[in-house]
Amino acid sequence: MGLAVVLTRAQMGMEAPLVRVEVNVVRGVPAFQIIGMPETTVREAKDRVRTAIMNSGLDFPIAKITVNLSPAELPKQGARYDLAIALGILAASDEFDEAELAGLECFGELALDGAVRTIHGTLPALLACQQAGHKALIPAGNEGEAGLLREPSAYLVSSLISAVRHLKKYAPLPLAQPSELTYSPAHAGDIADVHGQSMAKRALLIAAAGAHHVLFVGPPGTGKTMLAQRLASLMPPLEEAEALEVAAIDSLSGAPFAPERWRLRPFRSPHHSCSAPALVGGGSIPQPGEITRAHHGILFLDELTETPRHVLDSLREPLESGRVCISRAKQQAIFPARFQLVCALNPSPCGNFDGDIRSSRATPDQILNYLSKVSGPFLDRIDLQVDVPRQPDALRHAQEVPDINAGDNTTLCNSESSAFLREKVAAAQAQQLQRQGCLNHHLSPPKLKEVARLDTDDHDFLVAAMETLKLSHRAYHRTLRVARTIADLEEASQITRPHLMEAMSYRALDVLLNQLREY
Incomplete structure (x- = not known):
């Protein structure tokens, strides 16, 4: 009997700090105590560990057992420490040589029969483990996540007794081998499936090329949701x-790794009744929300005016910073949230609106009150506001074969497939990355001034347009970023008046609000 130390890791947001499980087994009045700021599930490990050891045919020491989870100031929660505690007790009881635990990190929840169950957050822990140069014992059920590591460093354990036999060198455990992952495009539909709406398709192309946020404004049934779902295909x-990184977030959220989703951009579409903690993340133990689940992908918010205002306003900081900080009394966690926001709303509470206020059954005051559910600062953070009107002529021409030799932008976007437009997006993004090291949406103001310089006349034109629509300085910079993306799609080195005019044309909601105020 004596002291044994086993390595494992805690879970704090995307971080996986190292935890030393120090187990001391000495003669005395039999007792089993866990110290080091354990939460309820960790304290309950005493019964799980004792029963698992005994049901595995191993001897549980009749002694005074003290388990210290160090560092003590770090909160510990979950059953991920069970395997480490059990192996620490067995090592301190001389069941096997403690030296076999050197450089080995252990993760897993123990069942009462000694089986090792899967845990959440395995991938972030394995990445930190590999960076530290350690090996790991992980549940066999987490093999998919371990297969993402290019260098095998995780042993797959299915039971406590198999882990003991491995440490005794009786029966070595298998190493998780790197998975053969291939990229397969998702069947998210083709943008050519949408009839008409050439301006909205053009806006999607610009949004995909520059990582811009989009708001679709139009009556029900005009294709707003269908368009949003096809952004990922571009x-x-x-x-x-x-x-x-996306796979690590899924691991934290408890979602099983799906090889068929490898390298596919996440698409999250929460219901409009979603709460603020569910959207941005939260809980007494901070967990990632929808915006983190949409990291490097798309967050689609339909029926925007039905979403509570305070929920939408909780997105304002993450939209700017690309991350969200969840602070609680016991701990603080930072999650990534670099997503592309796509929203959709009806311009009138009655649903009847054809671009003319007189076409709506609601009065201008009722429409203003309806649209005021979305705050101005939130709208200010959206780059493209696109009108999606009813287009009866599009259905009449739905059976016609499109003319791919047409020269104007809207006709091209109306006829070309997602695969062809995706090549244009890739070329525009490559140009941006080569020029400034980031996409246009993420340009800082000093860098934007450098790469989006305007001549005097064009600058005066843009300032006059800002004053007419009563837009903010933030909207000025966002319009410049959109114009820079339009120029990149046309392989133009300088922003010109047509680029600015097209960028200003994507302010549909601002124009509508001004009309309502003047009506």
Whole structure:
């Protein structure tokens, strides 16, 4: 009997800090105590560990057992420490040589029969473990996540007794081998499936090329949701590092790894009754919300005016910073939230609106009151506001074969497939990354001034347009970023008046609000 130390890791947001499980077994009045700021599930490990050891045919020491989870100031929750505690007790009881635990991190929940069950957050822990140069014992059920590591470093354990036999060198455990992952485009539909709405399709192309946020404004049934669902088909696949980060977020959320989703951009579409903690993250133990689940992907908010205002306003800071900080009394967690926001709303509470206020059954005051559910600062953070009107002529021409030789932008976007437009997006993004190291939406004001310089006449034109629509300085910078993306799609080195005019044309809701105020 004596002291044994086993390594494991806690879970704090995307971080996986190292935890030392120090187990001391000495002669004395039999007792089993866990110290080091354990939560309820960790304290309950005493009964799970004792029963699992005994049902595995191993000897549970009749002694005074003290388990210290160090560092003590770090909150510990969950059953992920069960395996480490059990192995620490067995090592301190001389069941096997403690030296076999050196450089080995142990994770897993123990069932009463000694089986090792899967845990959440395995991938972030494995990434930190590999960075530290350690090996790991993980549940066999987490093999999919371990397969994302290019260098095998995780042993797959299915039961406590198999882990003991491995440490005694009786029966070595298998190493999780790297998975053969291939990218397969998702069947999210083709943008050519949408009849008409050429301006909205053009806006989607610009949004995909520059990572801009989009708001679709139009009556019910005009294709707003269908358009939003097809944005992902225009975007290039995730890079390996981005895909690994998305997989780590899914691991924290408890979602099983799906090889068929490898390098596909997340698409999250929460219901409009979603609460603020569910959207941005929260809980007494901070958990990722929908905006983190949409990291490197798309967050689609339909029926925007039905979403509570305070819920929408909780997105204002993450939209600017690309991350969300969840602070609680016991701990603070930072989650990534670099998503692309796509919204949709009806311009009138009655649903009847054809671009003319007189076409609506609601009065201008009723429409203003309806649209005021979305705050101005939130709308100010959306780059493209696109009108999606009813287009009866589009249905009349639905059976016609499109003319792909047409020269104007709207006709091209109305006829070309997602695959063809995705190539244009990739070319525009490559140009942006080569020029400034980031996409246009993420340009800082000093860098924007450098890459989106205007001549005097064009600058005066843009300032006059801002004054007419009563837009903020933030909207000025966002309009410049959109104009820069339009120029990149046309492979133009300088922003010109047509680029600015097209960028200003995507302010549909601002124009509508001004009309309502003057009516």
